[in-house]
Amino acid sequence: MSSEASGIATASPLLTVKNLAKRFGAFQALQSVSFNVRPGEVLGLVGPNGSGKTTCINLITGLYKPDGGAIQYQGRSIGGLPSHRLAHMGINRSFQIPKPFKSLTVRENIEVAVAYGGRGSDTAEIKRLLEFLELDLLTDRLASELTSGQQKMLDLARALATKPALLCVDELGAGLNPNELTHVAQRLRELARSGMALLVVEHLMDFVDQVTDRLIVLSVGKDIFSGPLSQAVQDAQVVEVFLGAPDEH
Numbered sequence: 001m002s003s004e005a006s007g008i009a010t011a012s013p014l015l016t017v018k019n020l021a022k023r024f025g026a027f028q029a030l031q032s033v034s035f036n037v038r039p040g041e042v043l044g045l046v047g048p049n050g051s052g053k054t055t056c057i058n059l060i061t062g063l064y065k066p067d068g069g070a071i072q073y074q075g076r077s078i079g080g081l082p083s084h085r086l087a088h089m090g091i092n093r094s095f096q097i098p099k100p101f102k103s104l105t106v107r108e109n110i111e112v113a114v115a116y117g118g119r120g121s122d123t124a125e126i127k128r129l130l131e132f133l134e135l136d137l138l139t140d141r142l143a144s145e146l147t148s149g150q151q152k153m154l155d156l157a158r159a160l161a162t163k164p165a166l167l168c169v170d171e172l173g174a175g176l177n178p179n180e181l182t183h184v185a186q187r188l189r190e191l192a193r194s195g196m197a198l199l200v201v202e203h204l205m206d207f208v209d210q211v212t213d214r215l216i217v218l219s220v221g222k223d224i225f226s227g228p229l230s231q232a233v234q235d236a237q238v239v240e241v242f243l244g245a246p247d248e249h
């Protein structure tokens with residue numbers, strides 16, 4: 001169903017990012033990025049390596065402070081707030097490279113995340129979450145014993161256990177096998193149906209196609225396109241950014 005048909009397009013934005021900018025020393029990683037995400041919407045953030053996707057997530061989730069622009073969540077300015085405060089407010093994320101506490105079990109890792117998130121799940125909710133992500137048979141395993149795909153699911157579970165209203169996922173698909181990809185794509189869609197807003201950074205275009213309602217395309221720290229994937233692939237500027245200008249071939 002299109003976002004228009006499902007009513008997402010008429011909901012007020014949960015997150016609004018306007019002219020976001022970030023420098024690392026003299027290097028301007030983000031020049032100006034603007035977009036919004038509505039409840040129940042899965043917004044894809046795509047672009048070539050180094051275009052600024054992870055930097056955007058790091059700014060929205062409080063790992064970095066912006067150098068310019070605004071980030072508003074539920075109408076409130078949140079730019080520069082630390083991650084733990086944002087987790088309490090309902091913003092959480094998964095990481096490109098998960099770093100679970102390897103000497104703790106799956107359950108203990110989630111309990112630590114719940115303590116950090118402040119609005120965390122109770123025991124019954126954690127059990128349901130483990131089943132939802134097919135981690136329920138691994139509850140008492142040490143994180144160090146999990147496959148990389150299972151560690152990604154644990155990282156997602158840690159974020160979900162804090163009951164986010166906005167979930168940012170950074171290259172969740174990378175390194176998953178086809179069955180895991182299908183499973184996690186279904187789960188992300190289910191989360192959106194429940195009303196959660198998702199911001200999904202991803203390189204795998206099949207996964208993007210399955211999961212997202214709409215895309216923002218970044219190129220060298222600027223947003224250059226907003227719309228569905230079907231339109232993005234016909235946009236000359238987007239095609240050039242991904243494939244190079246015709247005379248470069």
Ligand SMILES: Nc1ncnc2c1ncn2[C@@H]1O[C@H](COP(=O)(O)OP(=O)(O)OP(=O)(O)O)[C@@H](O)[C@H]1O
Binds near residue numbers: 048050052
């Ligand atoms: N902490 C940092 N210090 C210095 N430069 C950084 C830092 N984080 C990111 N950068 C630089 O900012 C630019 C954007 O990086 P970012 O990781 O946001 O890109 P990306 O679009 O997520 O790339 P990829 O798809 O490869 O993960 C890159 O040139 C990167 O090297």
